[in-house]
Each structure stands twice: as C-alpha cells, then as structure tokens.
Amino acid sequence: xxxxxxxxxxxxxxxxxxxxxxxxxxxxxxxxxxxxxxxxxxxxxxxxxxxxxxxxxxxxxxxxxxxxxxxxxxxxxxxxxxxxxxxxxxxxxxxxxxxxxxxxxxxxxxxxxxxxxxx
Numbered sequence: 001x002x003x004x005x006x007x008x009x010x011x012x013x014x015x016x017x018x019x020x021x022x023x024x025x026x027x028x029x030x031x032x033x034x035x036x037x038x039x040x041x042x043x044x045x046x047x048x049x050x051x052x053x054x055x056x057x058x059x060x061x062x063x064x065x066x067x068x069x070x071x072x073x074x075x076x077x078x079x080x081x082x083x084x085x086x087x088x089x090x091x092x093x094x095x096x097x098x099x100x101x102x103x104x105x106x107x108x109x110x111x112x113x114x115x116x117x118x119x
Contacts, residue, residue, distance in 0.1 A: 014083035016091065023094075032087075032097040040104035045071050048107045060115045069106050 009017040010027035018028040027098040047067040078085050087094030 013081075018091075018093070021024045029093045029096060033100060034092040036097040036100040036102055040101040043067065044105040044107045045072065046070070048075055051107075051111075060118070064108070064111050064115060067105070067111070071102075071105075071108075096119050 004019055006024045006027065009020055010024040010031065012018070018024045044067075047063055047070070050056060050066070051060075051063045056066065085094075088098055089095075
C-alpha cells in the first residue's frame with residue numbers, strides 16, 4: 001500500500017478505513033492518543049496549580065466542580081468535530097481518546113477520593 005493511501009485512510013475520520021492496514025491503524029491511534037494526553041494533562045495541571053495557590057479557597061469541592069466544568073466544556077467543543085468524535089464509541093482509536101483523556105487526570109480522581117473520604 002502506498003504511503004499516501006496509508007495517510008488518507010488514517011485521516012478519514014468517521015469511517016473504518018484505517019482497519020485496512022496496520023500502519024494506518026497505528027497512525028489513527030496516534031491522532032487520538034496525542035490530543036487526549038495533551039488536553040487531559042493540561043486540564044489536570046491547571047486545576048492543580050489553582051488548588052496549590054488556593055485561588056478558589058480551601059474547599060476541595062470547588063476544584064472538583066471547576067475541573068468537571070473544564071472537562072465538559074472540552075467534550076462539548078469536541079462535538080463540533082463530528083467526524084472525529086463519531087468514532088469515540090465505535091472504534092478502538094476513539095475509545096483510546098476517552099480512556100486516556102480521563103485516566104491521565106489523576107489529580108481529579110484524587111480530589112474526588114479526598115472529598116468522599118472526608119465526608
């Protein structure tokens with residue numbers, strides 16, 4: 001398969017064409033993994049820095065709500081990329097985005113655990 005065909009099938013979002021070739025599948029996975037890691041990491045870092053500087057006070061629930069709002073806003077903005085997000089529930093690369101986006105936000109999980117155990 002030609003290199004141009006590999007790239008074309010990997011970037012044809014909303015279809016299953018990337019399954020035709022291993023390299024196009026790997027490339028498509030990278031197109032989902034890299035944004036998920038970057039967006040999830042920066043979301044976690046921003047809220048963690050705000051909590052470190054007590055910008056919203058000492059109450060953990062405020063930071064949980066802030067991070068939840070950022071997560072929901074990010075997912076809502078991604079909805080406008082319809083071909084890209086149509087694969088979230090249908091393909092393995094789309095599932096990787098969701099799994100990595102949430103799993104890299106360890107501070108979010110820790111804050112929720114801290115809040116639940118405190119009450």
